[in-house]
Amino acid sequence: MGILVVGSVAFDSIETPFGRGEHVLGGSATYFSTSASFFTDVSLVAVVGEDFPEEHVAFLRSRNVDLRGLSREQGKTFHWKGKYGYDLNEAQTLETHLNVFESFRPCIPDAYRDAEYLFLANIDPELQMEVLNQVEHPRVVACDTMNFWISSKPEALRRVVAKVDIFIINEGEARQLTGQANLVKAARQILDMGVKTLIIKRGEYGVLMFSDSSVFAAPAYPLEEVFDPTGAGDTFAGGFMGYLANTGDISEAGLRQAIIFGSVMASFNVEDFSLNRLKRLGYREIEERYRSFKSLTHFEGIADGHGGALAPA
Amino acid sequence: MGILVVGSVAFDSIETPFGRGEHVLGGSATYFSTSASFFTDVSLVAVVGEDFPEEHVAFLRSRNVDLRGLSREQGKTFHWKGKYGYDLNEAQTLETHLNVFESFRPCIPDAYRDAEYLFLANIDPELQMEVLNQVEHPRVVACDTMNFWISSKPEALRRVVAKVDIFIINEGEARQLTGQANLVKAARQILDMGVKTLIIKRGEYGVLMFSDSSVFAAPAYPLEEVFDPTGAGDTFAGGFMGYLANTGDISEAGLRQAIIFGSVMASFNVEDFSLNRLKRLGYREIEERYRSFKSLTHFEGIADGHGGALAPA
Numbered sequence: 030m031g032i033l034v035v036g037s038v039a040f041d042s043i044e045t046p047f048g049r050g051e052h053v054l055g056g057s058a059t060y061f062s063t064s065a066s067f068f069t070d071v072s073l074v075a076v077v078g079e080d081f082p083e084e085h086v087a088f089l090r091s092r093n094v095d096l097r098g099l100s101r102e103q104g105k106t107f108h109w110k111g112k113y114g115y116d117l118n119e120a121q122t123l124e125t126h127l128n129v130f131e132s133f134r135p136c137i138p139d140a141y142r143d144a145e146y147l148f149l150a151n152i153d154p155e156l157q158m159e160v161l162n163q164v165e166h167p168r169v170v171a172c173d174t175m176n177f178w179i180s181s182k183p184e185a186l187r188r189v190v191a192k193v194d195i196f197i198i199n200e201g202e203a204r205q206l207t208g209q210a211n212l213v214k215a216a217r218q219i220l221d222m223g224v225k226t227l228i229i230k231r232g233e234y235g236v237l238m239f240s241d242s243s244v245f246a247a248p249a250y251p252l253e254e255v256f257d258p259t260g261a262g263d264t265f266a267g268g269f270m271g272y273l274a275n276t277g278d279i280s281e282a283g284l285r286q287a288i289i290f291g292s293v294m295a296s297f298n299v300e301d302f303s304l305n306r307l308k309r310l311g312y313r314e315i316e317e318r319y320r321s322f323k324s325l326t327h328f329e330g331i332a333d334g335h336g337g338a339l340a341p342a
Numbered sequence: 343m344g345i346l347v348v349g350s351v352a353f354d355s356i357e358t359p360f361g362r363g364e365h366v367l368g369g370s371a372t373y374f375s376t377s378a379s380f381f382t383d384v385s386l387v388a389v390v391g392e393d394f395p396e397e398h399v400a401f402l403r404s405r406n407v408d409l410r411g412l413s414r415e416q417g418k419t420f421h422w423k424g425k426y427g428y429d430l431n432e433a434q435t436l437e438t439h440l441n442v443f444e445s446f447r448p449c450i451p452d453a454y455r456d457a458e459y460l461f462l463a464n465i466d467p468e469l470q471m472e473v474l475n476q477v478e479h480p481r482v483v484a485c486d487t488m489n490f491w492i493s494s495k496p497e498a499l500r501r502v503v504a505k506v507d508i509f510i511i512n513e514g515e516a517r518q519l520t521g522q523a524n525l526v527k528a529a530r531q532i533l534d535m536g537v538k539t540l541i542i543k544r545g546e547y548g549v550l551m552f553s554d555s556s557v558f559a560a561p562a563y564p565l566e567e568v569f570d571p572t573g574a575g576d577t578f579a580g581g582f583m584g585y586l587a588n589t590g591d592i593s594e595a596g597l598r599q600a601i602i603f604g605s606v607m608a609s610f611n612v613e614d615f616s617l618n619r620l621k622r623l624g625y626r627e628i629e630e631r632y633r634s635f636k637s638l639t640h641f642e643g644i645a646d647g648h649g650g651a652l653a654p655a
Contacts, residue, residue, distance in 0.1 A: 046523075115523040210359075210428040212546075213566045233525075234547040237564060246561035246638050251550060253526045285641040316644065323643050325559050328598040330636050331629065 031070035034061045035135045035160045036150025038075040039107040047256050053303035054085045057150035060260035064267025064294045066092040069274040074098035078106040078129045102129040117258045118232035137163040146274040151175045154185040171195035191223035199230045250296035257302045261295045268294030293318045344383035347374045348448045348473045349463025351388040352420040360569045366616035367398045370463035373573035377580025377607045379405040382587040387411035391419040391442045415442040430571045431545035450476040459587040464488045467498040484508035504536035512543045563609035570615045574608045581607030606631045
């Protein structure tokens, strides 16, 4: 029941109002696989350059991530430089050095081709399709994307979306993809593209999950300290997919619990730079925060015929 | 167990991407009292001018709102002109004609002075304090404000906040009042000013409620059609206070249910211009949407010792 993730392993240089990190460990596949590793076995397909230190490889290995799909190429590792203001919802990209990632053509090792759970992190939708074609009978496929692909390769992206089960994007991307300001209408249009479950991330406002027959709203955990939102989306996806793969329960109830576990993981991740918080995270903390989400959102229902009690006495 | 509300009864001229309304019925006390009237008896203190039509008075009377505190003065009624773009979270004020509202000095009729529930809608905090001094032993006092008072009369506002039980403001106002970008820290600072319960409205993202010992997050109802957000905050407050006054239950559980009823009322209000949707709203719809909020937010808890299930198999 393990997960295969295809995405980036990278260096990030990040500036927030609370500090900065230079050449710290980052990348969508890194955040995803570290987060998912708390729930299930993960195999990773990505590329790094000659400058990628053994220390980071050892960390991923310590999380039991299968790295047979991590290739090392001549040249430098993908490096993203970004900055956040006090509005931590929006990153400002300062520099993007694709380096070895520029010629990345994901080749799925034979041992991974029967993966049951597949996460296509944010890469060129044409590459996402190549990956899909190499994986035999995945039970659940989820994918992410970004504004750059929505504007530069909308048709390729739509072909991917029509083939996956779960599409995970942020609010602005949902509006951009559909040209629809109303988020519910945008969601309906995206479901009409052929995806079964649509998850819309709203940063500090939480997550909405849409299917043909239901909508689920989960808040983000209200935190007093948010140091670095980098990787929150991939950490969310890792917790979400990790829980699904662990339980095998893809019913509406199972998907909702997975959303909360994803939100739990993301809430920890933003508490420190890079993957520092995930590195010192334990199972008990994950459980405790899941329960905090429960008490954060719980309210009593109303009995039938409560209507009488609504009217003025 | 009725409620007394002090605020504005006004004309609004509104433009949204979906249409426009000229000189339609508006005002904080109007929205509040109409919404609360679905739950309890409401008495209103406000002022209108000679131009205020009998038709609007008759509507409020039809909702059983006690209008002995509605005074009619020489001059014109308060008139607000505003505009919304596709981002319906933010109104742009085009014109504000205070008219008779400029010299409004709320005088609470004797018959209202023993009100148990009091809502101080968004007016000059010095006037809010005058109202507080005229009401004898209210059980629950809630108040609203706006950015204008936060910048022009911060000290007067803080004196009011220290005297009320429940403070209802929006996200930007919470940040403005405290100079604190992090909303949880801002909330703690506002609780330290002496208020017991702080409700932070986040527009289409819902509501957070803070007390010393708990946090509650409620989403807004995801709507396909949002025509006019005007009055959503006061409609929320009306449903919230109305439910509290109806049940008398101001426990944490009662406050949470009240938050959902407030959110239900606000979700209806934005579906049409002015108070048009509230005018045709029925109890059964209110109950149904409350239940929709329940299914929108519900997820299963986890059993003790679930941690084992989290670890990779």
